[in-house]
Amino acid sequence: MHRNLGTEFIHVMQKRTVVKILLIFTLVFNVANLFAKEPEKGDGGKVNTKSEIDAYIEHHLQDSHDFTLWSDGETGSHVGFPLPVILWDNGLKIFSSSKFHHRETVAQVGEDYYKLDHGKIYKTDAAGTINYDEHHHATNVKPLDFSITKNVVTMIIVGVLMLLMFGGLARSYKKGALPTGFGRVLEPLVIYVRDEIAIPNIGKDKYRKFMGFLLTVFFFIWILNLLGMTPLGVNVTGNIAITVCLALFTYFITQFSANKEYWKHIFWMPGVPVLMKIVLMPIEILGTLTKPFALLIRLFANITAGHVVIMSLIALIFVADNVYVMTPISLLLTIFISVIELLVAFLQAFIFTMLSALFIGLAVQDHDHH
Amino acid sequence: MEIPALVGAGLIVIGAGIGLGKIGGSAMEAIARQPDATGKIQTAMIIIAALLEGLAFAALILGK
Numbered sequence: 001m002h003r004n005l006g007t008e009f010i011h012v013m014q015k016r017t018v019v020k021i022l023l024i025f026t027l028v029f030n031v032a033n034l035f036a037k038e039p040e041k042g043d044g045g046k047v048n049t050k051s052e053i054d055a056y057i058e059h060h061l062q063d064s065h066d067f068t069l070w071s072d073g074e075t076g077s078h079v080g081f082p083l084p085v086i087l088w089d090n091g092l093k094i095f096s097s098s099k100f101h102h103r104e105t106v107a108q109v110g111e112d113y114y115k116l117d118h119g120k121i122y123k124t125d126a127a128g129t130i131n132y133d134e135h136h137h138a139t140n141v142k143p144l145d146f147s148i149t150k151n152v153v154t155m156i157i158v159g160v161l162m163l164l165m166f167g168g169l170a171r172s173y174k175k176g177a178l179p180t181g182f183g184r185v186l187e188p189l190v191i192y193v194r195d196e197i198a199i200p201n202i203g204k205d206k207y208r209k210f211m212g213f214l215l216t217v218f219f220f221i222w223i224l225n226l227l228g229m230t231p232l233g234v235n236v237t238g239n240i241a242i243t244v245c246l247a248l249f250t251y252f253i254t255q256f257s258a259n260k261e262y263w264k265h266i267f268w269m270p271g272v273p274v275l276m277k278i279v280l281m282p283i284e285i286l287g288t289l290t291k292p293f294a295l296l297i298r299l300f301a302n303i304t305a306g307h308v309v310i311m312s313l314i315a316l317i318f319v320a321d322n323v324y325v326m327t328p329i330s331l332l333l334t335i336f337i338s339v340i341e342l343l344v345a346f347l348q349a350f351i352f353t354m355l356s357a358l359f360i361g362l363a364v365q366d367h368d369h370h
Numbered sequence: 371m372e373i374p375a376l377v378g379a380g381l382i383v384i385g386a387g388i389g390l391g392k393i394g395g396s397a398m399e400a401i402a403r404q405p406d407a408t409g410k411i412q413t414a415m416i417i418i419a420a421l422l423e424g425l426a427f428a429a430l431i432l433g434k
Contacts, residue, residue, distance in 0.1 A: 200413070294424030301427035351420045358417065 053315040057308060061235055062119045064150045065097040069233070083153060087114070089123065089143035097147070114143070121145055151242065154234045158223050162216075193218050193353065201357035206364050210357070213253055217246060218353040225303060225345035229338065237348070238303035240296070247296035250356040255288070258363035291359055295352060302348050306341045310334055379430055386426035393418050 068080035082098035089112065099107035100116050106128035107114045114121050115128045122130055122140035131139045148156075169183035169190075179187050198207040198214055224236045236242055264270060266284040269277050313334045320326030397415040401408050 196413075294421065294428065297428050297431060298420060298424040301431060302423075347416075351416065354413075354417065355420060 049318055053312075053318060057311045057315070060233060060311060061238060061304060061307060063239060064119065065100065065116060065121075065147055067150050067153060069231075083150065084148045085114075085121070086146040086148065087121065087143040088146065089141075093143075121147075150234060151236045151239055154224070154227060154232075154236050155242075158220060158227070161223065162219055166215075166219075189219075190215060197350075197354050197357050201354070201361040203361065203365055209257070210253070210360055213249065214353050214357055217249070217356060218349050221246070221299065221352055222346060222349035225348060226342075228303060228307065229341055229345065235303070235307055237299055238307055240300045243296040243300040246299070246352070247292035250295060250359060251288075251292040253356075254291075254359045254363045257360065259366075261366065262363045291355075295355055299348055299352055302344060306337075306344055310337055310341065313337060382426050382429045386422060389422045390419055393422065 065085060066078075066080055066082050068078050070080075071078045082096045085093075085095055085097050085099075085107075087093040087109075093109050093112070095107060095109050099105075099109075100114075106124060106126065108126075113124050113126055113128065115124045115130060116122075117130050117138055120138075120142065122138055122142055124130060124140055133139050165182060165186060168181065169179055169186050172179040172181070172183045178184075193215055194207070194211060197218075198211055202210055221237055224234075228235055228237065266288065267281055269280045269284070272280065313330055316330040316333075317323060317326050320330075393415055397411050400411045404411070
């Protein structure tokens with residue numbers, strides 16, 4: 001417990017230090033700006049850099065049909081590997097995303113032509129024309145897209161990794177009570193989820209059934225959050241479709257394991273006047289939906305915000321007038337935010353699991369009548 | 371005159387800041403009074419902070 005308090009304290013201190021350093025750097029940057037040479041006006045070079053950075057950040061936040069590790073802006077070459085594109089358009093169409101040549105060309109599959117536009121695949125003619133309506137939405141036919149995208153690949157990798165990690169941990173118990181190898185790192189984490197998250201929220205006699213889900217969700221989110229901080233450039237938990245799915249799991253598990261008491265409290269709240277019961281019913285039904293909604297928004301927004309902050313801080317180098325002053329500042333700020341993001345990566349996984357356990361606990365617990 | 375969305379974002383952040391400050395402050399007082407219950411207080415604090423944060427994020431995203 002005292003250790004928890006310690007980390008909390010360090011966390012607060014870190015925040016303060018970051019604020020101080022931010023202030024100092026703002027001052028330094030402003031002074032450095034005074035001495036920096038006036039940017040040449042009229043050529044629009046700076047504006048272009050800014051919009052380029054915006055486009056780059058937006059592109060990073062989105063899912064992609066190829067796994068690009070890095071690109072060379074000058075030669076226009078990309079380092080990475082293509083991924084399979086799977087489309088349902090009057091039959092199954094499978095081809096490699098290298099046919100798109102990084103969103104530049106039209107892919108020809110049999111007699112059909114497809115083109116990527118803002119991360120979405122559209123059916124086009126041979127020239128690749130995409131028609132827009134007045135709201136700048138493409139009006140072309142959109143085939144159903146089941147592609148193995150960058151996010152899907154990352155999730156499969158994490159799935160396999162977790163299978164290996166926890167399969168190994170489970171097997172090591174057959175040999176003895178003590179886990180061996182990497183299992184020694186995992187065992188305390190599993191026990192932490194059981195003792196700090198599952199048992200206090202769900203209850204000692206009912207928690208076992210939900211441990212599988214809670215552990216999976218905890219490690220899945222945590223590992224994906226941590227992968228998002230590596231230079232691989234993946235952003236899986238910062239994708240709203242994935243957080244929606246995770247929250248839906250919690251929602252359905254909560255609803256389907258709920259007992260009679262839970263439904264009674266939603267549809268016919270005991271202990272209040274009849275008029276109040278009728279007023280409370282829609283509110284309670286809405287309440288079951290807002291809980292997972294808050295869950296999905298929180299994870300998505302936190303991770304997206306973290307990625308945007310880190311990338312914006314790195315981008316400071318490119319918009320600065322004096323690169324030699326800005327680079328160390330940007331680097332230090334990025335390191336500080338990265339350390340906080342490491343904490344956030346764990347915290348968000350913890351919160352998601354914790355609140356899932358709490359919602360499940362509310363649905364399965366026996367209400368003792370006073 | 372149209373009020374820019376950033377003003378709304380600022381208001382949301384002010385509200386969330388006040389809320390988090392109150393939660394943190396009360397938790398600190400509670401821990402000072404009952405150091406033995408630190409773990410329980412912290413857990414409750416994090417849950418309430420997370421709920422508040424979810425609300426603030428929802429407002430920020432819906433307002434965008």
